[in-house]
Amino acid sequence: MSELTLEDIAKRSGVSRSTVSRVINGQPYVRQEVRERVLRVIQETGFHPNLAARALASQRSWMIGLVLPRNVSSFFTDPYFPRLTQGIARACNLYNYTLGLFLISTPIDEEKIFPRLSRRGFLDGILVQSGEVGDQLIERLINLTIPVVVAGRPFHSNDVSYIDVDNVTAAYEAVTHLIQLGYRKIGTITGALTSTVSLDRKEGYLRALLNNGLRLDKNLIVEGDFTETGGYLAMQRLLPAQPDAVFAASDVMALGAMRAVREVGLRVPEDIAFVGFDDLPVATLANPPLTTIHQPIAEFGERAVEMLIDLIENGVKPPRCVIMDTELVIRESCGARAKGMVV
Amino acid sequence: MSELTLEDIAKRSGVSRSTVSRVINGQPYVRQEVRERVLRVIQETGFHPNLAARALASQRSWMIGLVLPRNVSSFFTDPYFPRLTQGIARACNLYNYTLGLFLISTPIDEEKIFPRLSRRGFLDGILVQSGEVGDQLIERLINLTIPVVVAGRPFHSNDVSYIDVDNVTAAYEAVTHLIQLGYRKIGTITGALTSTVSLDRKEGYLRALLNNGLRLDKNLIVEGDFTETGGYLAMQRLLPAQPDAVFAASDVMALGAMRAVREVGLRVPEDIAFVGFDDLPVATLANPPLTTIHQPIAEFGERAVEMLIDLIENGVKPPRCVIMDTELVIRESCGARAKGMVV
DNA sequence: TAAGTAACTGGGAGCGCTTCCAGAATTTTT
DNA sequence: AAAAATTCTGGAAGCGCTCCCAGTTACTTA
Numbered sequence: 001m002s003e004l005t006l007e008d009i010a011k012r013s014g015v016s017r018s019t020v021s022r023v024i025n026g027q028p029y030v031r032q033e034v035r036e037r038v039l040r041v042i043q044e045t046g047f048h049p050n051l052a053a054r055a056l057a058s059q060r061s062w063m064i065g066l067v068l069p070r071n072v073s074s075f076f077t078d079p080y081f082p083r084l085t086q087g088i089a090r091a092c093n094l095y096n097y098t099l100g101l102f103l104i105s106t107p108i109d110e111e112k113i114f115p116r117l118s119r120r121g122f123l124d125g126i127l128v129q130s131g132e133v134g135d136q137l138i139e140r141l142i143n144l145t146i147p148v149v150v151a152g153r154p155f156h157s158n159d160v161s162y163i164d165v166d167n168v169t170a171a172y173e174a175v176t177h178l179i180q181l182g183y184r185k186i187g188t189i190t191g192a193l194t195s196t197v198s199l200d201r202k203e204g205y206l207r208a209l210l211n212n213g214l215r216l217d218k219n220l221i222v223e224g225d226f227t228e229t230g231g232y233l234a235m236q237r238l239l240p241a242q243p244d245a246v247f248a249a250s251d252v253m254a255l256g257a258m259r260a261v262r263e264v265g266l267r268v269p270e271d272i273a274f275v276g277f278d279d280l281p282v283a284t285l286a287n288p289p290l291t292t293i294h295q296p297i298a299e300f301g302e303r304a305v306e307m308l309i310d311l312i313e314n315g316v317k318p319p320r321c322v323i324m325d326t327e328l329v330i331r332e333s334c335g336a337r338a339k340g341m342v343v
Numbered sequence: 344m345s346e347l348t349l350e351d352i353a354k355r356s357g358v359s360r361s362t363v364s365r366v367i368n369g370q371p372y373v374r375q376e377v378r379e380r381v382l383r384v385i386q387e388t389g390f391h392p393n394l395a396a397r398a399l400a401s402q403r404s405w406m407i408g409l410v411l412p413r414n415v416s417s418f419f420t421d422p423y424f425p426r427l428t429q430g431i432a433r434a435c436n437l438y439n440y441t442l443g444l445f446l447i448s449t450p451i452d453e454e455k456i457f458p459r460l461s462r463r464g465f466l467d468g469i470l471v472q473s474g475e476v477g478d479q480l481i482e483r484l485i486n487l488t489i490p491v492v493v494a495g496r497p498f499h500s501n502d503v504s505y506i507d508v509d510n511v512t513a514a515y516e517a518v519t520h521l522i523q524l525g526y527r528k529i530g531t532i533t534g535a536l537t538s539t540v541s542l543d544r545k546e547g548y549l550r551a552l553l554n555n556g557l558r559l560d561k562n563l564i565v566e567g568d569f570t571e572t573g574g575y576l577a578m579q580r581l582l583p584a585q586p587d588a589v590f591a592a593s594d595v596m597a598l599g600a601m602r603a604v605r606e607v608g609l610r611v612p613e614d615i616a617f618v619g620f621d622d623l624p625v626a627t628l629a630n631p632p633l634t635t636i637h638q639p640i641a642e643f644g645e646r647a648v649e650m651l652i653d654l655i656e657n658g659v660k661p662p663r664c665v666i667m668d669t670e671l672v673i674r675e676s677c678g679a680r681a682k683g684m685v686v
Numbered sequence: 687t688a689a690g691t692a693a694c695t696g697g698g699a700g701c702g703c704t705t706c707c708a709g710a711a712t713t714t715t716t
Numbered sequence: 717a718a719a720a721a722t723t724c725t726g727g728a729a730g731c732g733c734t735c736c737c738a739g740t741t742a743c744t745t746a
Binding site for chain 1: 392394398428441455458575599602
């Protein structure tokens with residue numbers, strides 16, 4: 001409550017500042033009786049140690065920064081990010097770290113935020129969302145002296161720890177599923193092809209077609225931007241190519257695309273089948289419910305935090321990379337059920 | 344980069360620590376020539392002052408905490424929160440504050456997080472989302488010694504600054520609009536009636552009916568929970584009462600409700616008209632596009648931060664409260680256009 | 687030209703912790 | 717019983733800044 005210091009607590013409990021510090025930090029070499037006495041005083045006074053002082057003396061802030069680069073501004077558009085943030089926040093809380101949030105919307109933002117991230121004694125580590133091609137933010141962050149973990153495969157650097165899902169394989173699986181259901185003119189709506197996620201998912205799409213002897217058709221590949229409207233517009237461009245199935249690189253885009261399909265009077269999955277990516281709650285609620293690739297978003301965030309904390313507390317070994325598994329979730333939009341092809 | 348201190352910069356530029364400090368903080372009383380020399384050294388060395396030391400010496404952390412209480416866990420369900428967070432983050436950035444994010448999911452979370460919020464020298468102020476009835480978090484926060492601003496009218500305390508939109512009036516306007524269009528059996532899907540937002544919007548609904556001489560019908564009022572599924576389920580319970588229009592306390596619930604309506608083969612707005620609340624991007628994309636109450640979510644967050652910073656920097660005056668305006672946005676779902684009643 | 691004022695600069699005393707180290711109290715070993 | 721090891725405790729030296737205050741220099745004014 002008031003402006004108590006360690007020294008005050010020490011006086012009140014008849015010991016020295018050092019002893020109080022030991023008690024607070026749960027260190028050994030304090031007699032049980034003394035420990036209890038000190039704890040009682042702390043309890044009674046409602047004392048809380050000053051974090052700034054602690055951080056200065058111990059050179060540890062117990063704070064990590066979550067950096068969402070510019071262009072990942074779909075932060076407030078795609079439910080993916082809130083979910084990721086939730087997982088990250090939960091893990092921070094579990095391990096007693098505080099989460100600092102750095103949303104970069106504009107280049108000006110970046111110029112204001114970056115120096116803050118650089119301040120020594122401020123962050124123990126940084127978790128940064130993989131950005132776009134040409135974005136040098138991650139490189140700049142790596143050059144700082146604090147540990148960095150990237151969420152998603154970074155575009156440029158390969159000497160940094162990162163965590164990702166196996167987007168290529170997941171997309172491969174999604175498209176192969178469509179092929180097995182008999183579709184032959186399979187289109188894809190990619191994310192903006194300036195990010196590794198989008199490129200990897202597109203790569204999976206291409207490989208699936210090739211491995212199954214299907215012809216590639218440039219007209220069946222259109223670029224979206226991970227937004228509903230982007231998916232909608234992409235689908236409008238895709239329709240003339242008359243696909244019988246579409247793999248969308250995100251659920252949100254799939255929803256937009258299905259809206260476009262509905263508008264021209266076509267049915268899902270009878271006329272065009274769909275597979276999405278993410279398995280957001282909204283996938284279940286879609287009409288028809290969306291077949292999609294499930295990725296463990298919240299756990300992804302948790303694992304990312306754990307990687308970072310490991311780096312912080314156990315030193316910087318050679319960069320590690322963690323790849324998490326995904327899973328195809330079959331619902332109605334791919335037509336598998338209608339065709340009786342689901343066990 | 345390295346472990347430079349003010350003292351090092353001082354030596355290298357041939358001045359004292361104090362002078363370097365003045366330069367860094369843009370204070371007067373430094374000769375132009377000296378200032379430039381020091382700045383050059385700082386530039387060359389890539390020096391950044393240690394934030395922990397600065398916070399300790401100045402008793403200011405330049406950090407504010409955003410606290411989202413338990414039960415507001417719709418954080419990752421309702422696009423409202425990401426948008427709010429975005430506004431808050433932007434304002435923090437503008438005013439050179441860092442944003443700490445505290446998502447409380449469980450009571451255990453709260454017990455871990457609260458002591459951290461209490462640490463002196465950690466946060467300069469706290470922005471907390473208004474919680475539910477019975478939640479004592481806000482009271483606990485007010486008892487801390489740092490400034491607090493509540494986003495949304497708080498349930499219990501009235502001696503705290505808060506910012507809100509005029510939910511009663513907004514809801515009143517929405518329902519009045521439906522009445523003017525000729526609807527007479529108007530139902531409402533409320534949020535969980537444990538929060539002030541929900542109660543206020545319900546209050547507006549009731550007043551609109553009363554002021555227009557319409558009979559209240561308990562069966563026309565059902566409780567949702569601000570989720571899509573909640574809206575869907577609420578609508579199913581509402582259908583037997585055969586409303587000709589529905590006011591949903593959020594866009595997301597309106598979407599769910601419209602899904603339920605579609606499922607039983609009824610049309611929007613011909614059979615049942617809808618008005619939502621929030622004016623999220625998704626409202627435009629709905630089928631039919633949703634008539635709704637627009638509230639300036641991002642600006643709301645920005646204003647909240649400004650209030651808090653004002654409190655931090657100019658001392659704690661008697662609690663202030665700011666009420667922001669809303670606006671009815673007429674689209675298709677209310678039937679006004681079909682009826683040719685829009686100018 | 688001397689006195690007065692304003693513009694600068696540096697030293698020192700903190701801010702409230704952690705941590706090292708020396709010493710005291712206690713227990714174990716010989 | 718003394719000696720050695722172990723457990724416990726307090727003092728002091730920082731951590732790297734800010735900010736007050738005294739002192740120095742430059743510029744006005746009488």
